[in-house]
Amino acid sequence: MNRIAVKLALFFFAIIVVSTFISFLAVTFLSRQVADEVAGDQLEIAESIQALRNRTDLPLQEILEIVSSRNYQVQEVASISLDQVGEAERLMLEGDEIVSVGYGTLEGTTTIVRFGESFVMIRLDAQRNILQIWISRLWNTIALFVLISAALIIVLTNKLVHPILALTEATQRVARGDFEVQIDGERHDEIGRLTRNFNRMVQELKTIEYLRRDFISNVSHELKTPLASIRGYATLLRDDGLDPVDRQDYAAVIVQEATRLANMSSTMLMLSKLERQSGQESPSRFRLDEQIRMAIVILEPQWSAKRIELAIELEAVEVLGSEDLLQQVWMNILANAIKFSHEAGQIEVGLKRVGRDARVTITDRGIGIAADDLDRVFEKFFQVDRTRSGEGSGLGLSLVRRIVTLFDGSIDVESIPGAGTTFTVTIPEQTNE
Template identity: 60%
Template sequence: MAQAIQALRSRTELTLEDILSIVSSPNYNVRRVEVLDPAGIPPEDLERLEADEIVHVGRGRFQGITTVLRFGDAYISIGLQTPRNLFQIWFSRLWNSIALYVAIAAALILALANKVVHPVLQLTAATQKVARGDFDVRIETVRNDEIGHLTRNFNQMVQELRTIEYLRKDFISNVSHELKTPLAAIQGYARLLQDDRLTVEERNEYAAVIAREAGRLANMSSAMLSLSRLESQNTVESTTEFSLDEQIRRSILVLEPQWDRKRILFDIELIPMRMRGNEELLQQAWLNILGNAVKFTPDGGRVKVRSRSVEGAWEITIRDHGIGISREDLPRVFEKFFQVDRTRAGEGSGLGLSLVKRIITLFRGSITMESTPGEGTTVTVVLPDDCGEEG
């Protein structure tokens, strides 16, 4: 600072007061001194002052150094502020630094809150909508962090819930429709039976219709309960080792009254097949598949049953020569309550193949169907030869 004062003195025509106002600083005590105390300054320093040199004079152990220089007939004293003022300056700077850091931290927290809290609030609001039954909610995101993954999983969950809700409504609609038909028949024929003018033959006929429709309701209820139980089941329980080929033969014998009445012949070529699984559950699938083959095969027709080993699995094919299935209906044959032949809608529940599909899936197998209208249908079932095996 002393050099700056000398430069201003030599290069400008500013007065001492003007220079002092320019170089004044809160850190230094810069003042004009009219008369120096010779007792506090060594003689050699006095001589240097007279030669316009800058002199540093000690002012005590705790007060530091004072710089003195001559300015015309006066002198300028430059020293640090008193210890109290220096502490105030230091504290002021510290406080300003803390305030700056707090402001920066607050800005960062606000930015972080906007980045983290806002998506969480969006998810909360969307979850509340889903809880109220709104499954059309979707949250757009381009984030690749944990919140982005959570958002995408949420969207996937809502999509699956929307599908389940659609299936539930469709199932209820189908159940209502399927139950309405037999109930209406039972109600109608029950009213007819109240007529005293009916003959014995008419009464017996109406009672038979009521009994048949009641049986259909019972079968439908049983099928729905079985399907509901199987859909909530993820593994095959109560597994035993059994002969798969013998099981298929027994299933054919169980259906003998139906195929014998229609004079249907079975052409059977089954290789020995051993497997582990729930024997009773799998037999339900064979009874449904073989029952459909018998139902849709004309009188005097033929049903072929074949099996072979394919890459560690058993492949069983059952082919009938019935009415066949159209290309439009084929993708829907495993849907609940779907029936290919509408003229025989009163003969089944429309749940048989849905049950079959679920059973085969539980056995970690697959079932496919090929058909040509007027020529027949081929059902192919593939089961792992270790299906149902524990471990």
């Protein structure tokens, strides 16, 4: 019974059953009440006839006029046939007892009393019967049925509508920016599922709002530092008496910080675009091993400057995807490996085919990453070494993870503080377009 349609059907069925049951009880009660009332009235008339007969010398016609009623026919009959009464009733009449027959029939009870050699028969007026009397008294009962049905409808409707009203109020609160609202979702029907989905949606919106604020805060912080440097050194450059060597150094710092801002802006724009992108644009087949070698060649000035030794072992593997996007992955991971490696350190780069996947491992012997930071390395603006915050934006690995996701691949990181870090990237040879 987890569908609201079933509950609605049962809801109306319950109203019908309850109303019908109450109606049946009322009809039965009223029918008996009317039948008893008719029989009682006729008995009183019959007893009055006997009393007047025994206490007065009035003729029968005068007695009939005295006891007559607009609701009953009181008439004299010469004889009673066996069709009208049974043998037992006939004997009762001969014993001067009052006899009632026809109790519970539509025409109502007929009461007979002996008066000398004739009989007096008392019955409902020809224009009335039990049904007519019952209908005339039914209006109060009908009103009661209507009230009971209305009460049931109101109670059960409120039970069904209450969660919808709660959802309406909750959506209004969310529209006003309140993401703390949660609704009880204990029901197991469509409304319950809707409520649980609403709660999940609010939690997602809360997370998005938190990330949005955190992103704005981080962007503001990351932009503030280089802008402050540019402003400070630009102010120093205005000094006419500045030493030419210092002037060149200050100008170099301004260029460096401006370049950093430009790179950060480009990375943020690319990351924002990729986060809205559901697939790769213009995929092509290319040699992954050659692409990685090209990235190593491009970064040769950096690793040569630190006298880093590279151990390269690359199998020939082809993949299908966006070549330009995947190039960003190797450039970022290799650049990080170089930056965090020690002087005269070593970096190992490997590529091999595993089943239908290409697996790339890049290992450095540098400072490593603390265990508490491993889960955060892919967060935007997070930097492992805060002392080098001026050397990067903290967006590189976020960009890497998004690109790998677009390739339907995966990226993992393992690290030992002080011993080095290994990034493992797995890319399907045939990715979804």
